[in-house]
Amino acid sequence: MTILAETRARLARIEGLTLLENEPLAQHTRFGLGGPVPIFAEADDEESFVPAVAVLSPSALPWTIIGEGSNLVVSDRGYDGIVLRFRGAALLVDGARVSVQAGASLQSLVDFTLELGLEGLDKMTGIPGCVGAAVYGNAGAFGQSTSDTLERVSFLDRGQVREFSNAECEFRYRDSIFKRRKDWLLLGAEFRLKPGDAAALKSASDEILATRNRKFPPDMRCAGSVFKNLLLKELSASVQAQVPETVVKKGKVPAAWFLEQVGARGLRHGGIHVADYHANLIYNAGDATAAELREVLDDLKARVCDRFGLRLEEEVQFLGFEVPAVR
């Protein structure tokens, strides 16, 4: 029996775990790109997730976890291993503290807190994806980030459930310790919010959602902004001198500004288009491949590097690519 067949047999014995074979990952990414994975395992609760991780952790097979695939680029060849998804989505409230399982959609968490009139996650309405990935990448928008109100998280480390405080998560802009420890799998998070005016929060949040839906139409196959914005203070003096003051927002220079200077807006390569209204919004217009997307990203990085001597860093995560992003 091959390791894959043996692992499959062990996973199949776990009650509540759904196994899909040769599953096209394009169906699990918002870009709609990516080849198949031999085994796609979905756990609806911790009772099936924890034993599945116990099977996979010591295995020699490559395996990984994904959420809703809204920040993921999967190669055209797919992923030669096992993809796991945790869908546990329970939400609990105790005063102004809200606990949520990592598989819940961030939107369901935001909506839950809005209904309770709690402030702190309200501006993150419309960010696609699950809570686990929001912690992993410290997702945020409109001046609010996951790390602002997160109090603790629970995660699996080699089969053991551990907890971290906010400080231990080492949050930075679109970053946390979980990006460096991909073997640690988030199980849940607890947020400490503030009581607010439910009607005012809801109406401000609805406005944000409307703005976002204009920028990112719900059927657009993309990952939001592909490249991370840059911290002004981390740029060289000569680059800082070239950035107009009006462009800087809360100490950050949008990656879109650099991309605009190198002619990214409206660029097309095969089925991959760069939006003509936003240079950091790159989407699959219909029949794109992941290879074309990778080529566009590498081309844009090279152009920015040649012009400004700086390296743009992708916010999107890659799966199934042998050669990491260049330059």
Ligand SMILES: Cc1cc2nc3c(=O)[nH]c(=O)nc-3n(C[C@H](O)[C@H](O)[C@H](O)COP(=O)(O)OP(=O)(O)OC[C@H]3O[C@@H](n4cnc5c(N)ncnc54)[C@H](O)[C@@H]3O)c2cc1C
């Ligand atoms: C239209 C659009 C708009 C967007 N706008 C924003 C925005 O305003 N702000 C922002 O921050 N992001 C934004 N994004 C990016 C995306 O929404 C976030 O990165 C989101 O957190 C990804 O969630 P996901 O469940 O889809 O994760 P996936 O794309 O499936 O995975 C992302 C990463 O999370 C890891 N991960 C998932 N679950 C777990 C877990 N339980 N434990 C450990 N690691 C895990 C995966 O391994 C992977 O590396 C946008 C995306 C789109 C498509």
